[in-house]
Amino acid sequence: MKIAVCIKRVPDTTAKVRIAADGKTVDPAGVEWVIGPYEEIALEAALKLKEAGKAEKVTVLCLGPKEATKELRTALAMGADDAVLLVDGGGERDAAAVAGALAAEAKGLGADLLLFGWKAIDTDQASVPHLAAAILERPCVSFVTKLEAGDGRLLCHREVEGGTEALEVPLPCVLTAQKGLAEPRYASLKGIMAAKKKPLVEKPAPAAAAAVRTERLSLPPERPPGRILGQGVDAVPELVRLLRDEAKLL
Amino acid sequence: MAHASPYTAMDFYDVDALLTEEDRIVRDTVRSFVDAEILPDIRRHFRDGTFPLDLIPRFGEMGLLGSQLEGYGCAGMSYTAYGVICREMERGDSGARSFCSVQSSLVMYPIHRYGSEEQKRKWLPEMAAGRKIGCFGLTEPDFGSNPGGMATTAKTVKGGFVLNGNKYWITNASIADLSLVWARLDGGTIRGFLVEKGTKGCTPEEIRGKYSLRASDTSGIVLEDCFVPSDAILPEGVGLKAPLSCLDSARYGIAWGAVGAAQACFDEALRYAKTRIQFDRPIASFQLVQNKFAEMLTWITSAQLQAWRLGRLWDEGTHEPAHTSLAKRHNVEMALKVGRTCRDILGASGITEEYAALRHVLNLESVITYEGTHDIHGLILGERITGIPAFKG
Ligand SMILES: Cc1cc2nc3c(=O)[nH]c(=O)nc-3n(C[C@H](O)[C@H](O)[C@H](O)COP(=O)(O)OP(=O)(O)OC[C@H]3O[C@@H](n4cnc5c(N)ncnc54)[C@H](O)[C@@H]3O)c2cc1C
Numbered sequence: 001m002k003i004a005v006c007i008k009r010v011p012d013t014t015a016k017v018r019i020a021a022d023g024k025t026v027d028p029a030g031v032e033w034v035i036g037p038y039e040e041i042a043l044e045a046a047l048k049l050k051e052a053g054k055a056e057k058v059t060v061l062c063l064g065p066k067e068a069t070k071e072l073r074t075a076l077a078m079g080a081d082d083a084v085l086l087v088d089g090g091g092e093r094d095a096a097a098v099a100g101a102l103a104a105e106a107k108g109l110g111a112d113l114l115l116f117g118w119k120a121i122d123t124d125q126a127s128v129p130h131l132a133a134a135i136l137e138r139p140c141v142s143f144v145t146k147l148e149a150g151d152g153r154l155l156c157h158r159e160v161e162g163g164t165e166a167l168e169v170p171l172p173c174v175l176t177a178q179k180g181l182a183e184p185r186y187a188s189l190k191g192i193m194a195a196k197k198k199p200l201v202e203k204p205a206p207a208a209a210a211a212v213r214t215e216r217l218s219l220p221p222e223r224p225p226g227r228i229l230g231q232g233v234d235a236v237p238e239l240v241r242l243l244r245d246e247a248k249l250l
Numbered sequence: 251m252a253h254a255s256p257y258t259a260m261d262f263y264d265v266d267a268l269l270t271e272e273d274r275i276v277r278d279t280v281r282s283f284v285d286a287e288i289l290p291d292i293r294r295h296f297r298d299g300t301f302p303l304d305l306i307p308r309f310g311e312m313g314l315l316g317s318q319l320e321g322y323g324c325a326g327m328s329y330t331a332y333g334v335i336c337r338e339m340e341r342g343d344s345g346a347r348s349f350c351s352v353q354s355s356l357v358m359y360p361i362h363r364y365g366s367e368e369q370k371r372k373w374l375p376e377m378a379a380g381r382k383i384g385c386f387g388l389t390e391p392d393f394g395s396n397p398g399g400m401a402t403t404a405k406t407v408k409g410g411f412v413l414n415g416n417k418y419w420i421t422n423a424s425i426a427d428l429s430l431v432w433a434r435l436d437g438g439t440i441r442g443f444l445v446e447k448g449t450k451g452c453t454p455e456e457i458r459g460k461y462s463l464r465a466s467d468t469s470g471i472v473l474e475d476c477f478v479p480s481d482a483i484l485p486e487g488v489g490l491k492a493p494l495s496c497l498d499s500a501r502y503g504i505a506w507g508a509v510g511a512a513q514a515c516f517d518e519a520l521r522y523a524k525t526r527i528q529f530d531r532p533i534a535s536f537q538l539v540q541n542k543f544a545e546m547l548t549w550i551t552s553a554q555l556q557a558w559r560l561g562r563l564w565d566e567g568t569h570e571p572a573h574t575s576l577a578k579r580h581n582v583e584m585a586l587k588v589g590r591t592c593r594d595i596l597g598a599s600g601i602t603e604e605y606a607a608l609r610h611v612l613n614l615e616s617v618i619t620y621e622g623t624h625d626i627h628g629l630i631l632g633e634r635i636t637g638i639p640a641f642k643g
Contacts, residue, residue, distance in 0.1 A: 187279045189313030189325035
């Protein structure tokens with residue numbers, strides 16, 4: 001089985017996001033970039049399959065800016081075999097266009113299993129994997145929390161309200177990783193050294209296209225300041241009233 | 251890897267843009283590791299005066315031990331990468347960075363540089379993997395800044411050597427599998443001896459009651475008619491310059507490490523100052539507080555640039571010991587100033603273990619003393635500038 005793991009370069013979870021002058025994109029100044037956390041889980045799951053002898057090759061695939069070589073090298077340092085960067089030439093690209101570019105590349109790579117994180121934590125759309133599956137006309141299971149490889153098939157678990165669902169899916173297919181599927185490893189220094197010699201192909205991404213366009217981005221409203229209702233026991237009735245009527249917590 | 255704490259390293263001049271992509275991957279990896287594995291438990295270790303021993307094999311797995319050395323299971327990375335590791339480790343705690351400094355620069359480095367092929371094969375892969383721990387015994391109760399005066403002796407006997415003396419202030423001595431002990435051989439020059447744990451006549455004694463570097467083992471070593479076989483001596487490396495070369499490499503790591511401690515304090519204090527309200531306004535809005543941050547930002551930025559440039563000199567092989575003295579001296583003092591200023595900004599909260607600033611300050615009180623005190627480095631620079639050594643008054 002050949003696996004392609006799609007990873008996205010996203011601002012670090014702790015980065016303070018500022019909106020750029022165009023009002024539509026994130027200002028990249030001062031932002032640290034990382035592999036999305038769910039993509040990391042997907043990659044770890046792929047590496048586990050390879051280590052268990054169930055997959056012969058793990059390719060990481062990214063559509064992103066030229067600087068995303070750092071995230072791809074990180075993935076190679078963790079243990080992926082090779083990497084492809086579809087260099088984004090700019091312009092707005094909606095989820096369908098991203099999915100189209102990744103799907104075409106994954107097909108070209110001959111990937112049997114196409115793995116994604118269930119969502120990218122920057123845009124929070126959770127649509128690219130499903131669109132890619134549709135474009136490739138392959139079955140898709142999302143939010144996978146456990147994965148076993150059988151003969152030409154995969155057994156996937158997913159958490160549903162109050163329980164677990166076990167599903168079987170034939171290869172080739174598309175899966176999205178949810179927390180719990182795997183615990184990402186740290187890249188080792190030797191891995192980082194080895195990654196320098198692993199193939200990383202950069203090629204231009206297909207021209208950007210977007211049917212869905214970003215109108216504007218805005219930051220969440222400032223949180224209103226706290227209120228002091230009074231002191232001691234006397235404040236309790238008002239506190240209870242607010243918790244019930246305003247916060248609707250009771 | 252996305253990291254688990256709200257830490258943002260202040261890097262005003264984007265000095266990290268000067269690092270290679272590979273060094274930045276090292277940075278991200280070690281930073282996440284420190285967040286996930288060191289910081290959650292560091293307060294307990296500092297309180298109890300223990301080192302997180304369970305992390306040592308993890309350091310090994312990641313290749314953080316002896317990372318700057320080639321072969322023998324070592325990662326063979328640049329000195330800059332080694333510096334980045336030290337910086338990120340010390341952002342967690344100086345104890346973790348000290349462990350790496352001792353293992354990588356004070357024990358693995360001399361074995362790699364001065365050891366026999368057999369010594370290298372026996373010790374380096376095990377130490378790189380974190381399965382064996384080393385310590386470096388140079389300082390004695392009566393010889394600190396002046397190690398050349400040491401009283402520990404080695405006497406040639408049939409089949410080996412007999413060591414006698416006391417080593418003191420030795421990081422990792424109680425937990426070490428291997429002690430590299432420096433002693434004067436037959437009344438002549440200083441030589442290094444590899445003493446294995448459990449060797450008769452070699453007893454570690456823990457130093458208690460430290461206020462500083464509490465999450466690190468600091469002990470004495472008592473050597474009483476301690477016999478070691480003839481293959482225990484490091485064959486190369488004769489005289490005081492051998493241990494001094496190790497210190498040079500460790501000081502290099504300290505120059506980077508101090509930046510990490512300062513960045514940790516700065517980040518914490520900045521977040522605090524923006525949310526702490528006094529006189530109906532965040533304290534960050536007061537001019538005096540802003541000026542403190544402006545000063546600290548300036549100090550940190552110049553320390554970052556020194557560390558980076560020193561890394562280049564080491565990687566190019568054009569460094570001299572005085573270069574390292576300058577950055578060690580400057581950066582540790584800088585980190586202490588930043589730490590104390592941040593402690594002040596934190597007010598009373600800053601004296602509790604809820605916040606890291608005072609822990610860093612306390613640690614840095616050791617860091618400014620060990621590996622050559624602040625003033626000794628001043629003297630090294632003074633000699634370099636004037637050509638006149640002033641060590642003897
Ligand atoms: C936590 C910790 C861990 C350590 N780990 C190790 C280790 O692993 N291995 C090891 O070998 N050592 C270790 N040391 C020892 C350390 O290197 C020494 O403490 C250091 O070299 C200073 O020696 P000293 O403490 O005896 O101070 P002294 O040499 O007694 O110095 C005291 C003061 O006098 C000043 N002074 C001394 N000589 C002069 C002079 N000529 N001119 C002007 N001022 C002078 C110093 O600057 C200092 O301010 C460690 C120390 C600490 C605190």
